[in-house]
Amino acid sequence: MNLKIEYYPKLPNNLLLKYLSIIKSNKNNWDKPFFTDTKSYIDFDLIHEKLSLFDLNQIKNVIVLGTGGSIQTLLALSHLSQKQIFPITSSRSSELNMCLELTKPSNSIVIPISRGGETLDINSPIGIFAKERYPFIGLSSKGTMLSILEEMGAPILDVPDLSGRFAGSISNVGIVPALISGVNVDAFIKGLDQGYSLYMKESINPAIEFAGFLYSLYEKGIRNLFSMPYSKNIEGAVGLFVQEISESTGKDGKGLMGTFQSAPLCQHSVLEFLLGGNSKSVSPILWIIEKVKNDIILDSHINFIYGKSAQTIVNYEAAATFQALIEQGLPSTMISLYEDGELNLGHLIAFIQATVYHLCLLLNVNWADNPKVVIGKEICNNALIRNKPFEDLQEEREQISKSRFAGFY
Numbered sequence: 001m002n003l004k005i006e007y008y009p010k011l012p013n014n015l016l017l018k019y020l021s022i023i024k025s026n027k028n029n030w031d032k033p034f035f036t037d038t039k040s041y042i043d044f045d046l047i048h049e050k051l052s053l054f055d056l057n058q059i060k061n062v063i064v065l066g067t068g069g070s071i072q073t074l075l076a077l078s079h080l081s082q083k084q085i086f087p088i089t090s091s092r093s094s095e096l097n098m099c100l101e102l103t104k105p106s107n108s109i110v111i112p113i114s115r116g117g118e119t120l121d122i123n124s125p126i127g128i129f130a131k132e133r134y135p136f137i138g139l140s141s142k143g144t145m146l147s148i149l150e151e152m153g154a155p156i157l158d159v160p161d162l163s164g165r166f167a168g169s170i171s172n173v174g175i176v177p178a179l180i181s182g183v184n185v186d187a188f189i190k191g192l193d194q195g196y197s198l199y200m201k202e203s204i205n206p207a208i209e210f211a212g213f214l215y216s217l218y219e220k221g222i223r224n225l226f227s228m229p230y231s232k233n234i235e236g237a238v239g240l241f242v243q244e245i246s247e248s249t250g251k252d253g254k255g256l257m258g259t260f261q262s263a264p265l266c267q268h269s270v271l272e273f274l275l276g277g278n279s280k281s282v283s284p285i286l287w288i289i290e291k292v293k294n295d296i297i298l299d300s301h302i303n304f305i306y307g308k309s310a311q312t313i314v315n316y317e318a319a320a321t322f323q324a325l326i327e328q329g330l331p332s333t334m335i336s337l338y339e340d341g342e343l344n345l346g347h348l349i350a351f352i353q354a355t356v357y358h359l360c361l362l363l364n365v366n367w368a369d370n371p372k373v374v375i376g377k378e379i380c381n382n383a384l385i386r387n388k389p390f391e392d393l394q395e396e397r398e399q400i401s402k403s404r405f406a407g408f409y
Contacts, residue, residue, distance in 0.1 A: 002191075002194075002195075002337070002338055002343070002344050002347040002348075003206070003335070003336070003337055003338070003344070003347055003348060003351055004335070004336040004338075005206050005209075005210055005333065005334075005335050005336075005351075006322075006333065006334045006335075006336070007210065007213050007331075007332070007333040007334075008326050008331065008332060008333075009331060011209065011212055011213055011216060015212070015216065016204060016208075016209060016212050017204075019208070019211075019212035019215060019216075019362060020202075020203075020204060020208060020212075022361070022362055023202075023208065023211075023358055023361045023362060024202060026361045026362070026364045027361055029361075029364060030360070030361070030366050030367060030368070031366075031367075031368055033166075033200070033353075033357050033367075034162055034163075034166070034167070034170075035166040035167065035169070035170055035353055035357075036196045036200055037170060038169075038170045038189050038192050038193055038196075041160050041162070041167070041170050041171040041172075042170065042171060042172065042175055046157065047157065047172065047175070047176055047179065050137060050155045050156075050157055051137070051176075051179070051180065053137075053155055054109060054135060054137070056180060058106070058107055059083060059107060059108065059109050059180065060083055060084060060103075060107040060108065061083060061084045061085075061086060061102070061103040061107060061108035061109070062081070062083050062084070062085045062086070062108070062109060062111065062177055062180055062181050063086045063088060063099060063103065063108055063109065063110045063111065063129065063134070064085065064086065064087050064088065064111045064113065064177050065088045065110065065111065065112040065113065065122045065125055065126065066087070066088075066089065066111075066112070066113035066114070066122060066173075067089040067090065067119060067121045067122060068164060068165065068243060069163070069164025069165035069166070069167065069168055069173070069243065070113040070114060070115070070119075070122070070139075070159075070164055070168070070173055071087055071089060071113065071168075072165065072168060072236065072239055072240045072243055073168030073169045073173065073174035073178075073240065073349065074087070074168070074174050074177050074178060074181075074236075075087060075235075075236035075239055075240075076236035076237040076239070076240055076345060076348075076349060077174070077178050077181075077183050077188065077236065077342070077345060078181075078236055079232065079233045079236070079293075079340070080183050080184070080340070080341070080342055080345070081178075081181035081182055081183055082181065082182030082183075083180070083181050083182055084102075084103075085177075085181055086099045086102075086103065088125055089121060090121040090124070090125075091121065091124040091125045096125055096128060100128070100132070103134075105132055105133050105134045105135065108134055108135070109134070109135050109136070109137060109180060110126075110129045110134045110135065110136045110137075111136070111137055111138070111139060111176065111177050111180070112126055112136070112138050112139070112140070112145060112149070113138075113139040113140070113159065113173055113177075114139075114140055114143070114145045114159070115140075115141065115159045115160075115161065115162075115164050115173075116142065116143050117140050117141070117142050117143020117144050117145035117146050117147075118143045118144055118145070118377075118381075119145070119377075120377065120380060120381060120384075122145060123144055123145050123148065126145070126148055130152055136149065136152060136154035136155075137154060137155050137156070137157070137176070137180075138154050138155070138156040138157070139156070139157050139158075139159050139172050139173060139176060140156055140158075140159055141158045141159045141160075141161070157172045157176060158172065159171065159172060159173055160172075162368075163367075163368040163369065163370075165240070165243050165244050165247060165248070166244070166353055166367075166368065168240075169188075169192060169346070169349055169353075170189075170192070183342060184342040185342070187341070187342035187343045187346070188342040188343070188345060188346040189346060190343060190346065191342060191343040191344060191345060191346020191347040191348075191349075191350070192346040192347070192349065192350050193346075193350075194343075194346070194347055194350070195346060195347040195348070195349070195350025195351055195354070196350045196354065198350075199350055199351055199354035199355070200354050200357075206351065207351055207354035207355045207358060208354075208358050210333070210351075210355050211354075211355045211356075211358035211359040211362060212358075212362070213331075213333070214256065214283075214355070214359050215359060215362040215363070217256075217283050217331055218254075218256055218363070221280070221281060222256070222280070222281055222282065222283050222331070223255075223256055223257060223281050224256070224257050224259060224281055224282045224283070225245060225256055225257070225258050225259070225282075225283055225285055226259050226260065226261075226270065226274070226282050226283070226284050226285070227241065227242065227258065227259065227260035227284075227285045227286075227287060228260065228261070228263035228266050228267075228284060228285065228286045228287065228318070228321070229260060229262060229263055229287040230263045230264065230286065230287060230288045230289075230314050230315060230317070230318045231287075231288065231289045231292055231311065231314070231340075232262070233289055233292055233293075233340045234287050234288075234289055234337065234340070234348075235260075235262065237287075237345065237348050237349060237352065238260050238287055239260070240349065240352060241258060241352045241356075242258035242259065242260055243258070244258075244352060244353065244356040245257070245258035245356055245359075246258045247370045247373070248356050248357075248359075248360050248365075248367045248368075248370075249356070249359060249360055249363055249365060251365050251366065251369075251370075251371070251372070252365050254363050254365055255363065255365070256359075263286065263287075263314075263317075263318065263321075264314060264317045264318070264321075267317065267321055271321065271324075274325060274328075274330060275324060275325070275328050275330075279330060282330075283330070283331045283332060283333070284325055284330065284332045284333070285332070285333045285334075285335065286318050286321065286322050286332070286333065286334040286335070287334075287335050287337075288314075288315050288318045288334065288335070288336050288337070289311070289336075289337045289338075289339065289340050290315065290336055290337070290338050290339060291311075291338065291339035291340075292311045292339070292340055293339075293340055293341075295309045295310060295311045295312075296309065296310050297309055297310075298310055298313065318334065319334070322334045
């Protein structure tokens, strides 16, 4: 079994059947799930034609300029890369300086990714790498970024006009940088296909059951799904879950928010609140990988630790924390991936996307769009275009707050 989902309290069968009926009745209200089609949006012949322009054996560093759905799938696979991946999600100077210090144009490639081509976080750093003559391959179809790349003469592959957070695994967005990085894309897509064949069936299956559980929590007032990933190798996939839960369900005054902190670190920062605080609006989700690559055996002076693997100890901590949460009566979940690898990661992403899709049908909200995200982008772009002094922005916020929060206290 690639994946195991253990949650408490278990849904009664009659409630699960009710939720299945709601899913079936609401599915025609929204677009069909394109993300189960793992073949139509990828042209491997064209990809290899574009990549033939580069000596991939010489590339040691893959610098990806992307944010949100443009990079999250790659982050889920990044630990399987045979090259060093530098995810640049904005123009934060610390990441840019580190990347420029640790890489050089002769052994690197820069991959800017944007569907609309107007994402400031991606367009801003392009010129820094272009100035240093780094080679580029762009993933873009329109907008300012496409114009920049065309002017540079960089090879370009298209980004389909699809919901980015769901499209990364079945389009150039995730597949091209994964191929360049040496990830076994064939095994990954096989894992997706295996997962969707199970999780998208219109009958009781683990994804529908988990979506039903999350919906039952929502009906009881729970709004925060706090994820605790107990392996670095699963954090990218958890990041995808956080984005898809928050961005897909959070509209029309409805939805659940996803959050996470690395575990077991979070046991020392958040667990006291979960076990002893007012945590009735939160449901923890623990994520583990039972067998990780490059695990090491511990040489310890503690008898009950000596000879066990490092990940085994961490997984015992996860299991104990899960039990403690249940003992306190806090609805909780533990998701166990049997082992990492492209096949199983594909299976996991299929589970995540199927779960979120079914949860959106239960909430009867559009699983694919994100209409409010552009509000902040427009404010930022307008301020920069007008060259408005940074200190003046506070004055504008104060004026807005007077009307928006009138009578708040």
